[in-house]
Amino acid sequence: MNRKKLTIYITIIIIFFTLFILYLWSMFESTETITTQRIQEITKVTETQIQSNLNYMAKELSLFLRANELDEETDIRQLTAKLDKLSTADTTYMLIAADGSTYNASGEKNHWKLDSSAIKWSSSNDFSIISVSSGGTAAPSVAIIVPQNEKSDYFLARTMTSEQFLTMLTDSTAITAETVILFDEWGNLICSNSDQTDQGPVYFSIVKEAVSYCFDRQEYTFHKITGTGKHCFYVSLAQPRGWFIGTNTTASGESSMMGLYSPSILILLGLILVLAAIVTLDIINDRDKKTTIEQISNVDRLTGLHNSLGMQDCFNQFQENHDLSHYHFIYMDIISFSRVNTMFGHNMGDILLCTISDVIRSHAKCGVRVNADHFTFLLGNSENMIADFEESLNHAIEAQLGSEYLQVIAFKFGIYPITTPKASFRDVYEGSLWALKDAKKIPIQNNVVYDNNLKQYMEMQKDIEVNMMHALSKDEFLVYIQPQFDMPGERCTRGETLIRWNSEFMGFLPPDKFIPVFENNGFIVETDFFMLSCALQLLSDRIASGKKPITLAVNQSKVTIAFPNYFERLKSTIEQYCVPLSYIELEITESTLENSWEIIVPLIHNVKRLGFSIAMDDFGSGFSSLNTLRILPIDILKIDKAFLQESDSSERCRTIIKNVVNMAKDLKIKVVCEGVETEGQLNFLKSIGCDIVQGFYYSKPLPAEDFVQTYLEAE
Ligand code: C2E
Ligand code: CA
Ligand code: CA
Numbered sequence: 001m002n003r004k005k006l007t008i009y010i011t012i013i014i015i016f017f018t019l020f021i022l023y024l025w026s027m028f029e030s031t032e033t034i035t036t037q038r039i040q041e042i043t044k045v046t047e048t049q050i051q052s053n054l055n056y057m058a059k060e061l062s063l064f065l066r067a068n069e070l071d072e073e074t075d076i077r078q079l080t081a082k083l084d085k086l087s088t089a090d091t092t093y094m095l096i097a098a099d100g101s102t103y104n105a106s107g108e109k110n111h112w113k114l115d116s117s118a119i120k121w122s123s124s125n126d127f128s129i130i131s132v133s134s135g136g137t138a139a140p141s142v143a144i145i146v147p148q149n150e151k152s153d154y155f156l157a158r159t160m161t162s163e164q165f166l167t168m169l170t171d172s173t174a175i176t177a178e179t180v181i182l183f184d185e186w187g188n189l190i191c192s193n194s195d196q197t198d199q200g201p202v203y204f205s206i207v208k209e210a211v212s213y214c215f216d217r218q219e220y221t222f223h224k225i226t227g228t229g230k231h232c233f234y235v236s237l238a239q240p241r242g243w244f245i246g247t248n249t250t251a252s253g254e255s256s257m258m259g260l261y262s263p264s265i266l267i268l269l270g271l272i273l274v275l276a277a278i279v280t281l282d283i284i285n286d287r288d289k290k291t292t293i294e295q296i297s298n299v300d301r302l303t304g305l306h307n308s309l310g311m312q313d314c315f316n317q318f319q320e321n322h323d324l325s326h327y328h329f330i331y332m333d334i335i336s337f338s339r340v341n342t343m344f345g346h347n348m349g350d351i352l353l354c355t356i357s358d359v360i361r362s363h364a365k366c367g368v369r370v371n372a373d374h375f376t377f378l379l380g381n382s383e384n385m386i387a388d389f390e391e392s393l394n395h396a397i398e399a400q401l402g403s404e405y406l407q408v409i410a411f412k413f414g415i416y417p418i419t420t421p422k423a424s425f426r427d428v429y430e431g432s433l434w435a436l437k438d439a440k441k442i443p444i445q446n447n448v449v450y451d452n453n454l455k456q457y458m459e460m461q462k463d464i465e466v467n468m469m470h471a472l473s474k475d476e477f478l479v480y481i482q483p484q485f486d487m488p489g490e491r492c493t494r495g496e497t498l499i500r501w502n503s504e505f506m507g508f509l510p511p512d513k514f515i516p517v518f519e520n521n522g523f524i525v526e527t528d529f530f531m532l533s534c535a536l537q538l539l540s541d542r543i544a545s546g547k548k549p550i551t552l553a554v555n556q557s558k559v560t561i562a563f564p565n566y567f568e569r570l571k572s573t574i575e576q577y578c579v580p581l582s583y584i585e586l587e588i589t590e591s592t593l594e595n596s597w598e599i600i601v602p603l604i605h606n607v608k609r610l611g612f613s614i615a616m617d618d619f620g621s622g623f624s625s626l627n628t629l630r631i632l633p634i635d636i637l638k639i640d641k642a643f644l645q646e647s648d649s650s651e652r653c654r655t656i657i658k659n660v661v662n663m664a665k666d667l668k669i670k671v672v673c674e675g676v677e678t679e680g681q682l683n684f685l686k687s688i689g690c691d692i693v694q695g696f697y698y699s700k701p702l703p704a705e706d707f708v709q710t711y712l713e714a715e
Contacts, residue, residue, distance in 0.1 A: 641675025
């Protein structure tokens with residue numbers, strides 16, 4: 001999953017959880033509001049009901065008075081006797097004086113008094129209620145009081161036990177709970193309709209600013225009510241002052257907190273499932289897309305074979321199910337394929353590639369088009385494996401395109417025989433590539449089989465590449481100089497610098513071992529400039545110490561010359577030394593012009609303008625020697641040593657050398673003949689008027705100091 005998508009998912013999840021928490025919070029909040037509202041409702045209904053019960057009671061008492069014409073009685077003794085007679089087991093009546101004195105049945109004052117202030121206060125209403133206590137341990141009873149008549153100082157009271165009072169108050173109220181409690185302002189229980197109140201803490205709720213609080217009767221503290229369920233509330237009675245009725249009630253129609261959570265949790269789980277499903281589907285989709293993209297990107301669009309990206313996968317998959325020791329890994333190159341494009345057009349080139357790919361598909365396994373005209377595949381072991389395969393190719397091409405195509409192209413095969421059931425792709429691939437490279441060097445052979453020699457060569461090349469980087473800094477490259485002699489005086493006035501590598505790990509190496517590798521990987525640029533700097537330093541030292549400079553030839557590879565910024569690097573190198581550049585001869589070969597001659601030719605002219613002499617090395621070894629002579633500003637011609645080596649036996653070679661020397665003279669070009677090994681060769685060169693000679697006859701290349709010592713200091 002990509003980073004952008006992941007961010008989106010994380011954001012969605014965060015938003016989702018935030019919303020969910022907000023939702024839960026709002027549920028919680030609204031639950032609390034519902035509970036509070038419910039308690040308020042019940043409280044209101046109950047309060048109204050209790051009030052109406054009280055009114056009813058007072059009215060009943062007034063009616064009773066009127067019915068019994070008690071107001072006409074003036075004698076307290078008669079009145080109390082009459083009241084005593086009217087009293088029943090459930091209802092008792094009592095006479096109370098304005099000062100709170102009470103009277104017994106025989107009209108005498110009781111020894112206990114009521115609180116007169118309460119009577120006065122309550123007399124402002126139609127009726128009043130006071131708590132009556134005869135003192136001692138007797139449970140308080142309640143008196144409902146109405147005035148006896150308007151002028152009288154006496155009041156008539158109906159008394160009852162607190163339990164009777166509680167039953168009467170709660171009769172037909174909204175209180176439905178089992179436990180109803182009458183308690184005073186200190187939370188003290190006065191009475192209850194059940195014994196359960198004494199068991200455990202009892203809470204009474206009050207409602208303040210839309211929030212319910214519970215009063216813990218045992219701890220004497222208030223707790224905020226949260227959630228739903230059983231709640232307590234109380235109703236304050238107007239009188240007796242400070243008395244309350246309380247009860248537990250359930251906020252009906254509300255589910256429990258768990259009940260509230262469970263749908264939310266279900267919704268959460270559902271949403272998580274949906275989200276998980278979306279993410280999973282997306283991942284699967286991504287993977288499918290990736291697989292499709294991988295498949296597409298691993299396939300060569302033109303031929304339908306695997307391309308270089310799919311090559312290794314294909315090989316590894318194949319070896320999982322097959323014994324590789326029955327196969328050869330082949331690296332095939334179409335020689336001169338570009339000519340098909342130029343001669344027959346790109347379309348035909350494409351058809352040719354497709355035709356070849358079809359043959360690979362039908363005859364080989366794990367076919368890959370590595371690049372333009374390079375293919376790899378696995379061929380099953382057979383006696384004439386390559387010949388048969390090539391025949392199939394030729395047949396198909398002839399049938400599809402015509403025999404003229406076979407005259408333009410050829411095939412080269414690098415073959416890696418796999419000897420084990422499983423093999424490393426890298427080894428197999430590299431081995432076949434080396435074999436192909438070798439095959440391309442040999443004109444008449446169309447295939448090379450990878451063997452131990454090639455393996456050693458490959459390993460040597462790898463060692464060179466591993467060690468070359470540090471060789472410069474470790475001073476492992478050495479400058480050798482081979483003297484050159486002017487004719488006919490045979491004086492040494494010049495020399496050719498030749499590189500050697502004294503490697504810590506690989507020993508002493510001649511240039512033909514490592515120069516081709518350096519040319520291949522570009523490191524030759526570094527060593528060529530190193531050699532040039534050494535030559536300049538040597539000359540600079542001689543000039544500084546007042547000694548006569550000599551001419552030094554420095555080899556410049558075609559790779560070095562073609563390197564971008566060659567000219568700039570050349571200039572900045574020579575700027576570091578104060579040496580007349582006429583003492584430096586840059587040796588280039590004909591192959592320098594092989595590629596991009598239209599760029600190289602003006603470059604060489606510019607180099608010459610800097611002051612260097614230009615020597616054409618190995619003249620005659622290439623195919624366009626005369627042409628290079630025509631277009632390049634050559635000062636010195638070095639005849640390829642192969643001519644001289646053959647000159648002993650070949651009159652033809654001698655004739656060529658003689659005529660090249662003559663031609664050079666006419667062109668005012670000096671001739672160096674290298675590879676002089678015998679006196680006979682030297683005499684021949686003298687006889688034809690060769691200017692300069694170089695060869696083992698005089699000396700092998702020597703370490704620079706030895707050369708200076710032997711040929712310069714001695715003089
Ligand atoms: P080259 O430039 O043609 O150098 C002459 C080669 O011929 C040298 O081989 C030299 O030792 C050899 N030689 C000289 N006289 C005789 C002789 O009488 N008989 C025989 N059989 N050989 C003789 P060396 O030093 O092994 O160099 C081989 C090649 O390596 C050089 O051929 C040159 O192409 C390349 N090379 C050497 N040093 C450098 C360098 O600094 N830069 C570049 N780019 N190439 C270099
Ligand atoms: Ca040379
Ligand atoms: Ca040469």
